[in-house]
Amino acid sequence: MARPPSRSSIAGLRRRFITPEGVDLNIELGTAGARAGAFLLDGVLMLGVLILASIAIGLMAFASQSILMVGLWIVGFFTLRNGWFTLFEMGARGATPGKRIVGLRVVARDGARLTGGAVIARNAMREIEIFLPLSYFFASLGAMFTGGDVLLPLLALAWSMIFLLFPLFNRDRLRVGDLLAGTWVVHRARAQLGHDLAASAAQSTRPRRVFSDAQLDLYGIYELQTLEEVLRGGQTDAIVTVAAAIRRKGDIPDDGDDYGFLSDYYAALCGRLERGMMVGLRREDKYSKATRAA
Amino acid sequence: MTAYVEARTPLVNATRFRAAHEADWDQLDKILTLIEKRGVSAVPDQQLLVLPLLYRAALSSLSVARETSLDRALITYLEQLCTRAYFQIYGVPTSPMKQLAHFFARGWPEAVQALWKETLVSFLLTVAGALVAYLMIAHDPSWYYAMIPDGMAQGRDPGASTELLRQTLYDGGKDAQQSALALFASFLFTHNAQIAIFSFALGFMFCVPTAGLIVYNGLMLGAMIEVFASKGLGYNFVGWLMIHGTTELFAIMISGAAGFRIGLAIAFPGRLSRTDAAVAAGRSAATAMGGTVVMLAVAGLLEGIGRQTITNDELRYAIGLVMLAGWLLYFYMPRGKRDGTPA
Numbered sequence: 001m002a003r004p005p006s007r008s009s010i011a012g013l014r015r016r017f018i019t020p021e022g023v024d025l026n027i028e029l030g031t032a033g034a035r036a037g038a039f040l041l042d043g044v045l046m047l048g049v050l051i052l053a054s055i056a057i058g059l060m061a062f063a064s065q066s067i068l069m070v071g072l073w074i075v076g077f078f079t080l081r082n083g084w085f086t087l088f089e090m091g092a093r094g095a096t097p098g099k100r101i102v103g104l105r106v107v108a109r110d111g112a113r114l115t116g117g118a119v120i121a122r123n124a125m126r127e128i129e130i131f132l133p134l135s136y137f138f139a140s141l142g143a144m145f146t147g148g149d150v151l152l153p154l155l156a157l158a159w160s161m162i163f164l165l166f167p168l169f170n171r172d173r174l175r176v177g178d179l180l181a182g183t184w185v186v187h188r189a190r191a192q193l194g195h196d197l198a199a200s201a202a203q204s205t206r207p208r209r210v211f212s213d214a215q216l217d218l219y220g221i222y223e224l225q226t227l228e229e230v231l232r233g234g235q236t237d238a239i240v241t242v243a244a245a246i247r248r249k250g251d252i253p254d255d256g257d258d259y260g261f262l263s264d265y266y267a268a269l270c271g272r273l274e275r276g277m278m279v280g281l282r283r284e285d286k287y288s289k290a291t292r293a294a
Numbered sequence: 295m296t297a298y299v300e301a302r303t304p305l306v307n308a309t310r311f312r313a314a315h316e317a318d319w320d321q322l323d324k325i326l327t328l329i330e331k332r333g334v335s336a337v338p339d340q341q342l343l344v345l346p347l348l349y350r351a352a353l354s355s356l357s358v359a360r361e362t363s364l365d366r367a368l369i370t371y372l373e374q375l376c377t378r379a380y381f382q383i384y385g386v387p388t389s390p391m392k393q394l395a396h397f398f399a400r401g402w403p404e405a406v407q408a409l410w411k412e413t414l415v416s417f418l419l420t421v422a423g424a425l426v427a428y429l430m431i432a433h434d435p436s437w438y439y440a441m442i443p444d445g446m447a448q449g450r451d452p453g454a455s456t457e458l459l460r461q462t463l464y465d466g467g468k469d470a471q472q473s474a475l476a477l478f479a480s481f482l483f484t485h486n487a488q489i490a491i492f493s494f495a496l497g498f499m500f501c502v503p504t505a506g507l508i509v510y511n512g513l514m515l516g517a518m519i520e521v522f523a524s525k526g527l528g529y530n531f532v533g534w535l536m537i538h539g540t541t542e543l544f545a546i547m548i549s550g551a552a553g554f555r556i557g558l559a560i561a562f563p564g565r566l567s568r569t570d571a572a573v574a575a576g577r578s579a580a581t582a583m584g585g586t587v588v589m590l591a592v593a594g595l596l597e598g599i600g601r602q603t604i605t606n607d608e609l610r611y612a613i614g615l616v617m618l619a620g621w622l623l624y625f626y627m628p629r630g631k632r633d634g635t636p637a
Contacts, residue, residue, distance in 0.1 A: 116393055117401070121576040179573075194367030270364050
């Protein structure tokens with residue numbers, strides 16, 4: 001499927017994702033920053049739950065004078081530590097609360113259903129990626145101040161860093177757990193349909209500007225879509241600059257209405273390039289000639 | 295001078311395309327938003343039935359738009375709409391109750407069954423560790439202190455008197471309260487379950503740490519047996535151990551086997567690529583390991599409550615053997631053909 005090469009900064013995180021119907025959904029992976037943010041949010045939420053539950057169990061233990069409450073706390077702590085990520089990701093949303101807030105979800109790399117086995121695998125690895133070295137770090141840090149080895153906490157920290165930074169060293173931002181479970185974390189995009197720029201140019205009551213072929217031949221698809229961004233962005237100084245540049249290049253006199261001029265130019269250019277596509281001619285950008293799509 | 299024209303006809307494909315299909319896209323978006331916010335159950339059946347149709351219509355819109363339209367906002371919108379619909383239709387797991395039922399009926403026992411070779415290796419490593427420890431300590435009791443940490447021995451070492459050792463086997467039920475036993479059970483359960491998760495997760499380092507954990511488990515077993523056996527309490531100790539040990543040791547062996555499976559898949563991927571082999575092994579081994587948490591909960595109850603209240607050796611043996619037979623039957627009983635539903 002011929003698509004214009006995307007030149008945005010997030011292009012590096014777009015991946016082919018073919019549905020059973022054979023269409024590429026072109027999904028976007030979660031950035032390392034978003035992943036880290038989601039993890040920190042989950043950490044804070046877990047800590048909050050732990051504190052609240054501890055207070056509640058403490059009050060119950062005080063009221064009932066039963067040592068059973070300590071057992072409840074131990075099992076509860078285990079469930080929170082191991083179950084938080086696993087149980088939430090097994091749910092229909094495929095995301096922990098932290099991931100939901102940041103806008104991420106866990107997805108099987110092969111596009112199939114996310115199975116319980118995969119979720120358990122990716123989160124069991126979290127134990128040795130973070131929880132084990134972290135608890136070892138704090139334990140050995142405590143020991144260090146009472147005369148223990150200085151090397152041990154550093155070793156634990158280095159171990160954890162290898163795993164924490166692992167996503168940065170592979171293309172798909174996979175954790176070791178993702179690698180093993182066959183999952184990846186994708187950005188959960190939600191977008192409204194932007195208004196139709198060409199329609200607003202066509203349907204307005206004012207007459208439309210007409211451009212010559214030479215004036216429309218100045219640009220290709222890349223410039224068209226950049227112009228679309230400028231129009232949708234609606235920033236006055238950007239519109240003034242772009243309008244001035246196009247007028248200069250196309251030798252078009254200034255009529256004082258920059259936005260109207262750009263809208264008309266956009267619609268005309270878009271129509272012209274699309275007519276080219278209908279007969280198999282694509283012009284990617286202003287430097288290239290229109291070519292037959294392979 | 296700029297020329298003007300009074301034309302009202304749409305210039306670009308996106309305009310015509312939007313006019314023809316926007317209502318469908320809107321409807322799909324509404325259904326998806328409802329599912330995402332309030333779950334599938336909030337959507338009326340009528341709308342659920344049209345969901346796949348709307349999804350395929352949106353997919354075909356996306357394909358057409360990519361080929362004919364240069365309106366990037368339109369393509370971006372359709373991409374996210376189709377992706378959201380895709381995950382609601384193909385990506386969502388079945389209901390939690392169905393998943394759980396399938397896990398216990400097929401998923402877990404089949405995953406354990408698939409690990410039988412690795413489980414056998416775990417078993418042999420444990421036995422080997424136990425034998426080595428037994429022989430070493432029988433030869434020179436000071437080895438005991440190198441194998442068992444003080445905190446775990448709790449006085450049960452080669453220097454202890456027969457009377458003290460006997461006491462550790464049968465005391466507990468007499469003065470301890472029921473609630474203290476439950477506390478002990480919950481501690482044992484979480485401790486062992488954490489070990490099980492580690493022996494799974496550490497498997498990816500080519501099995502080495504997992505093998506270490508399993509052998510060490512065997513060493514401790516052998517060391518303890520030797521201490522009691524040398525005082526003529528071997529039979530009693532094994533009974534004390536068996537009541538929960540068959541379940542607990544079996545669970546640890548399975549989680550070790552899960553770790554081995556991952557390490558082996560990474561070391562020797564066979565015909566698959568290394569990543570694909572790791573994923574296939576990781577998913578099925580994780581299913582087996584996840585189930586051992588349940589086994590360890592059962593073991594914790596047997597150890598924390600059952601053992602402390604049942605002090606008859608024969609009854610302890612009987613419970614331990616029945617549990618073992620039950621697990622073996624459950625895991626390795628021949629099952630019908632796969633019914634094809636994914637776990």
